[in-house]
Amino acid sequence: MTQESSNQIPNLWDDSQTSKMTEPDLLRYRSNLLGSDMRVTNYGGGNTSAKIDCQDPLTGDQVEVLWVKGSGGDIGSMGLDGFATLYMDKLRSLKGLYRGLEHEDEMVGYLLHCTFNLNTRAASIDTPLHAYLPHKHVDHLHPDAVIAIAASKNSRELTEEIYGDEIGWLPWLRPGYQLGLELEKIATAKPHLKGVVLEAHGLFTWGESSKACYETSLKMINRAQTWLDQKLQDKPAFGGAITQSLGAGKRRQVAAQLMPVIRGKTSSRQRQIGHFNDAPEVLEFVNSAELTRLAELGTSCPDHFLRTKIKPLVVDYDPAGDNLDAVIAGLDEQLAAYNRDYAAYYERCKRDNSPAMRDSNPVIYLVPGVGMLSFAKDKATARIAGEFYINAINVMRGASGVSEYMGLPEQEAFDIEYWLLEEAKLQRMPKPKPMAGRIAMVTGGAGGIGQATAARLLDDGACVMLMDIDAEALTETTEALTTQYDKDRVRGVRMDVTDEAGVVQAMRETAVEYGGLDIVVSNAGIASSAPLDETTLDLWNRNHSILSTGYFLVAREGFKLLKAQNMGGNMVFVASKNGLVASANAVAYCTAKAAEIQLARCVALEGAPLGIRSNVVNPDAVLRGSRIWTGKWKEERAEAYDLSTDDLEEHYRKRSLLKLSVLPEDIAEGIYFLASDASAKSTGNVLNVDAGHAPSFTR
Template sequence: MTQSGAGNRLENLWDDAKAASMTESEKLLYRSNLLGSDKRVTNYGGGNTSAKAMEVDPLSGEAVEVLWVKGSGGDIGSMKMDGFASLYMDKLEALKGKYRGLEHEDEMVGYLPHCTFDLNPRAASIDTPLHAYVPRKHVDHVHSDAIIAIAASVNSKDLTAEIFGDEIGWLPWKKPGFELGLWLEKFAKDNPEAKGAVLESHGLFTWGDTAEECYQTTLDVINKAAEWLEDRTAGKPVFGGEKLPTLPAEQRRDIAAKLMPVIRGLISKDRHKVGHFDGQQAVLEFVGSNMLEELAPLGTSCPDHFLRTKIRPLVVDFDPANPDLDATIASLPDAIAAYRDDYAAYYDRCKHTDSPALRDPNAVVYLIPGVGMITFALDKATARISGEFYVNAINVMRGASGVSTYQGLPEQEAFDIEYWLLEEAKLQRMPKPKSLAGRIALVTGGAGGIGAATAERLLREGACVMLADIDATALEEVTKGFAARHGKDAVRGVQMNVTDEAQVARAFAETAVEFGGLDILVSNAGIASSSPVEETTLALWNKNMDILSTGYFLVSRDAFRMLRAQDIGGSVVFVASKNGLAASPNASAYCTAKAAEIHLARCLALEGAEGGIRVNVVNPDAVLRGSKIWEGDWLDQRASTYKTDKEGLEEMYRQRSMLKRSVLPEDIAEGIYFFASDLSAKSTGNIINVDAGNVQAFTR
């Protein structure tokens, strides 16, 4: 393995032993994964790589030259071989004869499928010509912050020449496509000694005759740019120095937790959004700097950054030196409305006769001085990635403003990228969103049988879920399992005792700062006790009331506060019990507390209706498998009451039911999902019994 780099420089991770037995296409994947593993090289999903290799034609059996190039979508850091498109080079060369000029450039994408090698289903991207026509075997295109800082400077051509001499060339801004591919070809042929080119306001192209040479060149060019920038900016105040102070970390999260549900409500009237908070050092330096007001309106330069972060961010009116959060919250409706009006005006100024219709006019990025950055998108992963892209943009602005003057994309060019018909076609091909996409749920008792089954059901439908449970060990285990199955972005865990006001408040604050707000509360935490009334202690009675009545009140109260702050409705689902409707022997404390729980739900349904907050109840009965309340004393007590053991108890409950069927946690989860989703949009104050039929528990 070769080694290079020092300090925070990119290190050559190429392993000759690993690569020795690889084909050229496999070396391309290896190189791509290495490059994409470091965000200093390129952002998530950004950039593309290629290799021209000799392959056996499946029809003729003859060796033909094939371009392997990252296909549409995907991420070079995590992609596999199926992420590459493969195309015949001779057919790609023939495309030049079909090119009718810049005004007809987009039609060339329609010809790319005719060049497909070996029926590869991966669609080729708009960047394919940029790789095909460079007369080298291996080509990398990446979006390094250090390079884009040079590319986004007003004198980027001069800076490129100063840093790299003749080794790396420079091309002016041109939207990616066929024409830019021809430009790159001409440059490479006219400058055979050059190893690559900086594209103005865009990124870096490098090339080589072997996979390892291309990889090394990419690292060397980025490292050289980073070193040059560091030397030139050493000793200079970042972004002109600090204008406003940075608040302590705990206070920043607390402010974000209060702001995010309000912002989310204002921008989610048509479609629910999910939020992400970022308080890293790079963000804090920018939002508290003297140059924030100058740079933020300029927007981003690299097309990849721009597509994720919109034309510009919204800077929230907040003064960390004299914090007045109530005033900031009061200012948000007008600020967000003004942003929408400004965005609509931008659309009207720049639209073409065939432009797609105006899209969501709300900001994606919200900058709060002294606090950090909030991003909102249709799902958590996109919100997080959008934030990462804006951090890339911040790094670019830091570098460019430190050595020159930063420039964003010209407004019309930015519009033409955002509303590109090819991008619109890509959006139209996206799958239909799941039923709970953009929804945020908090599930109490989330590590237990019913809670975990419910979380699984909600996650499958696209919701983000905060699991709350008093058992820290079980909570960690269950949360890790969900993260492995559904992705780390979709699930979080917070330890919470429902009877502790402070812990309940903290759990809701964590939900707000992790996901942006709340749409669904599943109040499921519970215990069970069995004892004849004359043997029921006051402590046992109070424990049932504390958890099953007071606990449900506390979590509902905080849920209502957050749902009202958002003002986009919501759903509260109580997991009660058949015992709340039908008396059961030797369980007066449990039955009474469950009855109180059901009546609390009715009261809340009455209070929440005018705000679109629906409150409903699911009543289980005899859910033995996987349910934590059936562990220990409760199981023994109920078995004793009915003169049987665990297996006999389950059979007894099954035979007692009208349908003669066992009730499982997954059955309860289906009832909860019904009330949580829009399937029950016109239902509130209702009860669903999931008990396999019990005439005593009929609600009417």
């Protein structure tokens, strides 16, 4: 093969960066480079190792230590603390304790006794796969190109055709102690090998230095990719297209309508968060002639189906006929059929000690002409599941193009999905935060109260969509919260609450980004001050367009989304003490805020049968961080009290019954309470957060 593929993985090794690195640092550097490209390995998949001479903290002697990716890590982002460290002499001594394949799970418990230097990072089940290979540096990766070969019916013959005698081949064996011994056996018997392809699983490569190991890994991946590209050239993928993709806007529109319905129907055991992906490789697959047949076969690589379930659900959508209403009407039956099928799979394959059946709903939904939807307990897990299925698509494209694609045998798949060691890992997962699985939208999200509210919800695990008319402030706030929390749980969309089409689109974006909605915080604000006889119609209309009409539009569209989802929900209106108590020189503001409170009460009445609660938080005199106090309103209020603007906050503090200043964080705490399960039996209520203002007492 003289022609190289354009899909080559680039060699990113930089000697200028590595010249003074220690061996552990070189291992971390190599790992991060390999994990930075999803064509090499998917998030959390694969592992890397090095056998390094280290000083024993007890004896001071130099001892051989295995540094290997620990349980739950990701080679693309891990630091040195992500590696488990184990004495090699102790690992070798474990061979005498091994009682055979039926007892190999017990070997995991012995790994703790091999720990070097009291390292708290747990060793993974893949540790023996690295420990017993007679090579200093080892990479175990899940490259799409190589798994396409590994998942082909004639995997062994294709491996020999591509690699000759440089790479060995082993038949499918579940990761564990026995596979570690099999790798040792083949590498010892054939010392010329540079690696091994594991059937239906992935690639092992090795070298005597970190750089040599890295370069061998890339060389072998690129060789498979080049071979595949040449074989598949001018050959239609998956039998060719039988469906045409909808336009990008229409695809998102369909996803926005479909995702909340799916979320509502599949969240009975655990609230789901959704993710939408319409990447070109996804569209190629969902539009293809072979979609249904290949999807039914399921995924091959264990890392794939642990994230995606053994197979996806193909949604009965016809983009040419746009039968979305019929699809939604038929979802109950489609989901019921999938659940029955999964339950039958569980019953066929379960063993005497198998864990109880887990949630039987799909994780991956394939929609012809539209793309892929994925649902999981949180946004990151949903996104990563979708990324894993793209890896599976790439594998199926290659395998079905050069041979016959083979999913894992059903019993093997079940034994990994319901592996007792995997179940034990799930049981060790920390308890979810109170707002985990909740989706909130906050209007006026770039202001002081909006930012504080978003942070409070994010603190307890919610996903937050920020909405604001100020694009620059919105970008800054979104970036700040993304840095403080994480990129998956924060989104921002510019929205003017007075623009009906804009509100509709913002709700649609929320549904596409997260799959639905649970909490609507209406907080967009404006304030004005003028005597009645000086209040212009423009000033009156401006207050009411934002504080009354705008809140109505947000409430109406949010209500529609919550109703379609059929999971209940919460609306919290940020009003003002001026909605209860009139103030001089603020007729437009006061009446608009009063209308807002009455709107919230109307929503409470209509929402109650649907489990949708609606409540009000009434702030007063929140100066810090509030944008309505940065302009003329602050000056007008100060003038009304014959004070300087610098004295205004102290005036409000002294005026309050508790003699306390009210901060954005205080309002956020009130909003959080009304949006949380702590107030589950409250609706139509008004909560004053004003440090005490007697005229505003609600009763």
